[in-house]
Amino acid sequence: MNEVYTKEQLINIRNNLSLISINALDVLKIIQDEPKITNKDLIYKSNLGKSVVDKCIAAYLASGLVNRIDDGIKRMYVLTKDGENILSLS
Numbered sequence: 001m002n003e004v005y006t007k008e009q010l011i012n013i014r015n016n017l018s019l020i021s022i023n024a025l026d027v028l029k030i031i032q033d034e035p036k037i038t039n040k041d042l043i044y045k046s047n048l049g050k051s052v053v054d055k056c057i058a059a060y061l062a063s064g065l066v067n068r069i070d071d072g073i074k075r076m077y078v079l080t081k082d083g084e085n086i087l088s089l090s
Helices: 007-020 024-033 039-046 050-063 081-088
Strands: 066-070 075-079
Touching (some): 024 039, 024 050, 024 081, 050 066
Antiparallel strands (some): 066 075
16 A cells, blocks of 8 residues: 655644554554554553554554455454554654
């Protein structure tokens, strides 16, 4: 997936995410550190509740920061280029 957002837009997204949850960017960092991480492992490693992680993932999928890979058994997540770019601003 190609980049969709400008650097200024990514900065605004990052700032808004930090207002929602101080841990919201941590979820992205975990996905960066462990590409193809499963939803269950993401919940465990983030030390956040399932509903919080699910809301973060839904927002990341909608905004194009994360892609979901579904192998029929597990849901896994990887960062897009924009997801990588937003973390490089931190």
